[in-house]
Amino acid sequence: MNSINYKIYLKLLYFAQIVSSQHWSYELQDNWGEDYYQCFGEKQSPITINTDEVIQEYFPAVEFVGYRNVLEKSYFVNNGHSVKLQLEPDEIKPYIFGGKLNGVYELDSLHFHWGHSNNNGSEHRINQIHYPMEMHFVHRNQKYATLDESMSYPDGIAVVAVLCNAVMDRNPKLNILIDHIMHLKKFNSSISVYLPLVLQSLLPTDINKFFTYEGSLTTPPCSESVTWIVFPETVDISHGQLAFFRKLQQMNKKRMVDNFRNLQKLNSRHITLRSLPTRRSTFSFNRRFYPTYTRHKSSRFQIVPIF
Numbered sequence: 001m002n003s004i005n006y007k008i009y010l011k012l013l014y015f016a017q018i019v020s021s022q023h024w025s026y027e028l029q030d031n032w033g034e035d036y037y038q039c040f041g042e043k044q045s046p047i048t049i050n051t052d053e054v055i056q057e058y059f060p061a062v063e064f065v066g067y068r069n070v071l072e073k074s075y076f077v078n079n080g081h082s083v084k085l086q087l088e089p090d091e092i093k094p095y096i097f098g099g100k101l102n103g104v105y106e107l108d109s110l111h112f113h114w115g116h117s118n119n120n121g122s123e124h125r126i127n128q129i130h131y132p133m134e135m136h137f138v139h140r141n142q143k144y145a146t147l148d149e150s151m152s153y154p155d156g157i158a159v160v161a162v163l164c165n166a167v168m169d170r171n172p173k174l175n176i177l178i179d180h181i182m183h184l185k186k187f188n189s190s191i192s193v194y195l196p197l198v199l200q201s202l203l204p205t206d207i208n209k210f211f212t213y214e215g216s217l218t219t220p221p222c223s224e225s226v227t228w229i230v231f232p233e234t235v236d237i238s239h240g241q242l243a244f245f246r247k248l249q250q251m252n253k254k255r256m257v258d259n260f261r262n263l264q265k266l267n268s269r270h271i272t273l274r275s276l277p278t279r280r281s282t283f284s285f286n287r288r289f290y291p292t293y294t295r296h297k298s299s300r301f302q303i304v305p306i307f
């Protein structure tokens with residue numbers, strides 16, 4: 001194949017993938033790799049996080065910047081696989097950096113995975129527990145121009161995963177989210193954000209403790225370009241609030257439930273848990289961070305690391 005034909009072939013392949021991206025389904029997920037070869041890769045997501053096997057390490061926290069801003073130009077859409085909050089190109093975008101991330105990552109969108117019952121729904125599993133819902137905040141490394149481009153690089157994307165725990169009482173922090181989602185029952189329906197939505201309210205209280213590992217997108221094309229950040233602390237959602245998600249429809253008008261990928265093998269990867277330093281390691285951390293001084297009962301000054 002000469003170079004011109006090869007370029008045409010690549011373009012056809014690209015358009016074929018766009019068309020077929022509308023047609024993949026969770027029911028046939030074992031076959032995704034036939035159309036998207038990366039789905040058969042060695043660094044796939046989601047995975048089980050066994051807390052007995054994670055490596056505890058201390059390193060800088062992930063900084064969330066602009067997560068308290070009110071989103072003004074974003075919109076929600078039912079894309080047939082999930083409900084997505086998409087930030088418009090001219091929106092002032094929240095971003096994250098720190099942790100094990102290689103650069104600054106700008107928020108692109110937020111979407112959800114959920115089950116038909118409370119026994120399943122989350123993609124990641126912590127020990128033996130599947131939660132009824134998982135939120136994914138998808139970020140693109142700023143050094144790449146588009147999300148599509150960032151999928152081609154191992155440091156292209158960072159996804160922050162928040163697991164949701166079903167409870168009896170309504171979580172008032174999710175009210176505005178639910179107010180939007182109730183308008184998205186039909187496939188392809190969308191609605192602009194019309195109430196003041198602040199993303200910080202969707203994160204758990206403790207964002208300093210998290211699991212992180214190298215993985216992939218959990219939908220085709222399953223690009224192995226994702227640094228995952230998964231919080232062990234969950235966010236509450238009531239049974240009634242979950243019901244609004246379970247009323248949404250797919251393209252074929254079936255109920256949109258169980259939109260999660262099956263667990264993938266860890267293979268040679270390891271999962272790191274960011275945790276605070278032990279007393280023994282405190283001294284070495286103090287050498288890297290400016291110390292502060294606090295007076296304790298002993299009336300002596302003690303060096304305390306800044307976190």
Ligand SMILES: [Zn+2]
Pocket residue numbers: 111112113136218
């Ligand atoms: Zn997702």
